[in-house]
Amino acid sequence: MTIYWERCSICRKHKPVRQCTLWQDDMVCAECCLLCSHRGSCPAPAWFGEFRTAVPVSERRREEARKALEDLLKRLESGST
């Protein structure tokens, strides 16, 4: 990912910026990206988005999904007898 030293589209300060994922015309600095109210629904935040999808989180999600599936299978098994 390329980092540009340009003007942030949000705070208008000259800082290292990255292209915003949600608004492709905007360039955001790290602070504005972190403080963005849309960050929760952003698929891949330009700044530190990689931490959101870090291994522990996806591992936990996968574990939750596996447990839910096992639970469902168990319920189906007990239901069929």
Ligand SMILES: [Zn+2]
């Ligand atoms: Zn900014």
